Amino acid sequence: MTHMALEVKESLEERCNQMLRNMEASLTARDRVGIQDFVLLDAYTSESAFLDNLRKRFHENLIYTYIGTLLVTVNPYKELDIYSKKQMDIYMGVNFFELPPHIYALADNVFRTMLSEFNNHFILISGESGAGKTEASKKILQFYAVSCPSTKLLNNVRDRLLLSNPVLEAFGNAKTLKNDNSSRFGKYMDIQFDHQGGAVGGHILNYLLEKSRVVHQNHGERNFHIFYQLVEGGEEELLRWLGLERNCQNYRYLVQGDCAKVSSINDKSDWKMVQRALSVIKFSESDIEHLFGIIASVLHLGNIKFEADVLGYASLNNNQEMHWVSKLLGIPPHVLQQGLTHRKIEAKTEEMFSPFSVDHAVYARDALAKAIYGRTFNWLVNKINESLVNKFCINYCNEKLQQLFIQLTLKSEQEEYEMEGIEWEPVPFFNNKIICDLVEEKHRGIISLLDEECLRPGEATDLTFLEKMEETIGGHPHFVT
Numbered sequence: 084m085t086h087m088a089l090e091v092k093e094s095l096e097e098r099c100n101q102m103l104r105n106m107e108a109s110l111t112a113r114d115r116v117g118i119q120d121f122v123l124l125d126a127y128t129s130e131s132a133f134l135d136n137l138r139k140r141f142h143e144n145l146i147y148t149y150i151g152t153l154l155v156t157v158n159p160y161k162e163l164d165i166y167s168k169k170q171m172d173i174y175m176g177v178n179f180f181e182l183p184p185h186i187y188a189l190a191d192n193v194f195r196t197m198l199s200e201f202n203n204h205f206i207l208i209s210g211e212s213g214a215g216k217t218e219a220s221k222k223i224l225q226f227y228a229v230s231c232p233s234t235k236l237l238n239n240v241r242d243r244l245l246l247s248n249p250v251l252e253a254f255g256n257a258k259t260l261k262n263d264n265s266s267r268f269g270k271y272m273d274i275q276f277d278h279q280g281g282a283v284g285g286h287i288l289n290y291l292l293e294k295s296r297v298v299h300q301n302h303g304e305r306n307f308h309i310f311y312q313l314v315e316g317g318e319e320e321l322l323r324w325l326g327l328e329r330n331c332q333n334y335r336y337l338v339q340g341d342c343a344k345v346s347s348i349n350d351k352s353d354w355k356m357v358q359r360a361l362s363v364i365k366f367s368e369s370d371i372e373h374l375f376g377i378i379a380s381v382l383h384l385g386n387i388k389f390e391a392d393v394l395g396y397a398s399l400n401n402n403q404e405m406h407w408v409s410k411l412l413g414i415p416p417h418v419l420q421q422g423l424t425h426r427k428i429e430a431k432t433e434e435m436f437s438p439f440s441v442d443h444a445v446y447a448r449d450a451l452a453k454a455i456y457g458r459t460f461n462w463l464v465n466k467i468n469e470s471l472v473n474k475f476c477i478n479y480c481n482e483k484l485q486q487l488f489i490q491l492t493l494k495s496e497q498e499e500y501e502m503e504g505i506e507w508e509p510v511p512f513f514n515n516k517i518i519c520d521l522v523e524e525k526h527r528g529i530i531s532l533l534d535e536e537c538l539r540p541g542e543a544t545d546l547t548f549l550e551k552m553e554e555t556i557g558g559h560p561h562f563v564t
């Protein structure tokens with residue numbers, strides 16, 4: 084008995100010691116690697132304690148920390164072995180707080196909540212330039228590409244979503260002082276899932292492209308990547324057809340930042356990747372030809388030089404560059420010449436042309452280059468969207484965003500002014516709720532009608548659907564067939 088009691092006592096003592104050792108180890112580890120969730124930080128109001136915790140974790144390559152369900156990331160600026168397929172598998176379907184913080188945990192949690200609650204979710208990524216927002220969004224997309232149930236159709240959507248990134252980056256990103264691959268436009272990406280969680284479509288909304296970069300870059304910065312990729316990587320025949328030489332130094336719009344070559348960027352291989360991506364996301368050969376024709380025309384525009392005539396007005400004398408722009412944009416040379424050196428004034432039935440000074444002509448030339456590039460970028464995004472989801476969904480998404488904007492800014496702001504008795508000029512606006520209702524209203528909206536038409540017995544065709552809409556919403560002021 085005594086012997087046994089001793090044994091029990093000894094094993095109890097040993098277990099207690101072990102527990103103490105474990106506690107101590109985890110406290111030491113906690114001291115070394117910090118805590119995983121800021122909610123557990125003792126000095127939760129102290130900024131220095133917050134930063135200290137981030138720093139500790141960062142030194143151990145732990146770049147993710149939670150604040151409850153919010154994820155804080157510190158850019159490691161080096162490849163960490165935390166984004167493998169194995170890591171994705173570990174995080175799939177696991178409770179959010181069960182594993183160390185990770186962007187995959189967040190992506191997985193959002194996805195599963197969306198499926199169980201049957202509602203929309205969004206992931207907002209914010210931070211200063213170079214913080215790692217674009218990389219984070221790519222990690223999320225890659226995670227969904229692996230974790231979502233896949234069929235051939237869905238794989239197609241997935242590939243397009245993933246491959247639209249290099250194309251958008253080529254045309255919308257540039258080297259800045261803060262980030263060698265800085266996104267110079269705002270991006271809102273929408274992914275649509277079916278009830279089983281398969282990605283069935285997507286939509287990208289771009290806004291506020293930094294067009295001024297096309298004609299001017301600060302020291303140490305570059306123009307948009309695509310220009311350098313074309314000049315460095317474009318095939319000989321293509322460059323000949325576009326009238327370009329393989330030397331970025333020859334183009335005014337490419338050298339103002341004095342850093343056309345950047346060690347971290349390989350324009351040649353990026354060009355190849357963009358070409359592959361363009362063909363996978365279904366850009367036809369003629370689309371691609373026109374696209375690069377326009378990009379080259381911008382480079383030629385930048386090299387157009389004006390001379391002052393005897394009266395000091397801008398003139399273009401047999402300008403080789405202008406002929407290239409004319410050829411690539413399909414504008415007759417005399418129209419282009421007139422447009423670049425004169426301002427058109429229209430008065431009722433009359434048109435007058437007033438000549439530009441050289442400074443004005445330079446300004447107009449740069450404005451044209453910015454407008455051409457800006458519109459090309461919009462066209463590109465629309466084209467990518469076309470291949471992702473049909474026009475109807477795009478329009479619906481835009482209307483909903485507009486509605487959100489109206490609700491959040493115009494309406495609530497004006498209501499607040501009224502409530503607080505602040506005097507202001509009421510801003511008149513068109514409330515597009517009527518259009519959103521037309522699409523989404525229960526039983527009477529286009530989506531409900533489509534649902535009904537698909538479910539009813541008998542053969543449903545585009546025509547029967549159209550008839551049904553005409554019957555039900557034919558009198559709606561915003562419905563036309």
Ligand SMILES: Nc1ncnc2c1ncn2[C@@H]1O[C@H](COP(=O)(O)OP(=O)(O)OP(=O)(O)O)[C@@H](O)[C@H]1O
Nearest residue numbers: 158160161212213214215216217218262264265266
């Ligand atoms: N998780 C990560 N792992 C390794 N490197 C990263 C990670 N996130 C970002 N980086 C590095 O930091 C660079 C800048 O990140 P990113 O382009 O995502 O920043 P951003 O916040 O989108 O910046 P901007 O607002 O200028 O577009 C990347 O090119 C990459 O080198």
